[in-house]
Amino acid sequence: xxxxxxxxxxxxxxxxxxxxxxxxxxxxxxxxxxxxxxxxxxxxxxxxxxxxxxxxxxxxxxxxxxxxxxxxxxxxxxxxxxxxxxxxxxxxxxxxxxxxxxxxxxxxxxxxxxxxxxxxxxxxxxxxxxxxxxxxxxxxxxxxxxxxxxxxxxxxxxx
Numbered sequence: 001x002x003x004x005x006x007x008x009x010x011x012x013x014x015x016x017x018x019x020x021x022x023x024x025x026x027x028x029x030x031x032x033x034x035x036x037x038x039x040x041x042x043x044x045x046x047x048x049x050x051x052x053x054x055x056x057x058x059x060x061x062x063x064x065x066x067x068x069x070x071x072x073x074x075x076x077x078x079x080x081x082x083x084x085x086x087x088x089x090x091x092x093x094x095x096x097x098x099x100x101x102x103x104x105x106x107x108x109x110x111x112x113x114x115x116x117x118x119x120x121x122x123x124x125x126x127x128x129x130x131x132x133x134x135x136x137x138x139x140x141x142x143x144x145x146x147x148x149x150x151x152x153x154x155x156x157x158x159x
Contacts, residue, residue, distance in 0.1 A: 028063070033136035034062075075090060110124070
């Protein structure tokens with residue numbers, strides 16, 4: 001996952017020279033979501049390569065494509081005097097979103113009432129991974145609703 005993330009992240013400037021930022025962002029989110037949906041189907045008898053390694057490659061590739069375009073979309077159109085504050089706000093929201101998501105997913109995993117032992121751990125992990133896929137679907141929907149339309153029409157700069 002980390003290797004795929006790195007490989008795609010360093011290619012983002014080249015990719016952005018050929019494709020729009022919203023397209024790269026939505027592609028990355030879609031790859032991450034597909035990888036997480038695939039990963040969430042994991043059970044006790046799933047082979048490692050098919051059930052863990054391949055979905056994690058998709059997740060890493062998607063994450064590599066997402067971070068830079070997401071950050072730049074967060075500060076797009078901001079006046080130069082406010083760029084530092086906007087960048088700080090984007091990074092703060094990244095951190096808060098991560099903590100909030102982890103809390104929601106931990107609660108989802110804890111709500112699964114099942115047996116103890118390995119089967120219980122697998123069921124709770126599956127709930128958290130499915131919740132991750134749902135959160136990624138919501139992120140993709142928000143991107144398609146909030147970011148993509150604003151990039152297809154010119155924005156007005158304040159004087």
